[in-house]
Amino acid sequence: MESILAEFGGGPSLGVESIILRLLGAVAFSGLIGFEREAKNRPAGLRTHMLVGLAAASYCMIMLELLAQSEGKSADLAMDPLRLLEAVTSGVAFLAAGMIVFARGKVHGLTTGASLWLAAALGLGAGFGFWVLSAASAILALIIIRVIKVAELAAKAQKDDDVYH
Numbered sequence: 672m673e674s675i676l677a678e679f680g681g682g683p684s685l686g687v688e689s690i691i692l693r694l695l696g697a698v699a700f701s702g703l704i705g706f707e708r709e710a711k712n713r714p715a716g717l718r719t720h721m722l723v724g725l726a727a728a729s730y731c732m733i734m735l736e737l738l739a740q741s742e743g744k745s746a747d748l749a750m751d752p753l754r755l756l757e758a759v760t761s762g763v764a765f766l767a768a769g770m771i772v773f774a775r776g777k778v779h780g781l782t783t784g785a786s787l788w789l790a791a792a793l794g795l796g797a798g799f800g801f802w803v804l805s806a807a808s809a810i811l812a813l814i815i816i817r818v819i820k821v822a823e824l825a826a827k828a829q830k831d832d833d834v835y836h
Contacts, residue, residue, distance in 0.1 A: 679802055683732075684739035687803050690732060694807050697728035698815070709823070715781045717823065721815045722785035729792035729808045730756055736801050756795070763791040786812065 683690055701724025702717060709716035737752035767784030789812055796805035 678800060683736055683801060683803055685732060685735060690804050691807055693732060694725060694728055694804075694811055697724040698811055700724060701727075715778075718815050718819050719781045719785045721819065722782065722789050722812060725808055725811055725815070726785065726789040726792045729789070729796060729804060730760060732804050733792065733795050733799060733801060736804070737799065759791050759795060760788070763788050782816070786816065 685693075698721050701720045705715070705717035705720025708720065734752050734756055737755075741752075767787045770780040770784040770787060772779045789808065793805045793809055793812075796802075796808065
């Protein structure tokens with residue numbers, strides 16, 4: 672039981688506030704690009720860009736946490752967090768690309784591809800014990816996928832309504 676409590680007891684080296692601020696910043700900045708793409712009716716829109724930005728920030732902070740944890744360790748410890756992140760991201764990118772389909776003149780699966788990429792970041796974070804990072808990313812992803820989708824549908828309905836009136 673003590674090991675379970677210790678698992679959740681340690682804080683991240685960046686600090687919870689910094690992690691949340693960086694994740695929100697990544698979502699906001701990538702969302703600006705996504706909003707512009709959405710306004711242009713491009714296949715990769717607001718949610719897709721926000722998920723990709725969130726995933727990239729998660730990967731960066733996982734790397735920073737790994738580096739912080741390796742400081743002061745034995746010289747015998749061989750750790751190359753970049754190789755791990757490269758392997759995961761390239762592997763998941765391959766899977767995510769497989770989700771993207773062009774059919775009937777439309778691209779489908781971009782949000783699913785981005786969410787797969789994010790799922791890899793969540794998995795890495797949880798696997799390394801970066802609970803705040805993973806939890807915050809998962810919550811933000813659910814908000815992006817569900818809440819932003821409702822906003823997109825409402826905006827589309829308004830746009831369609833404007834066309835017919």
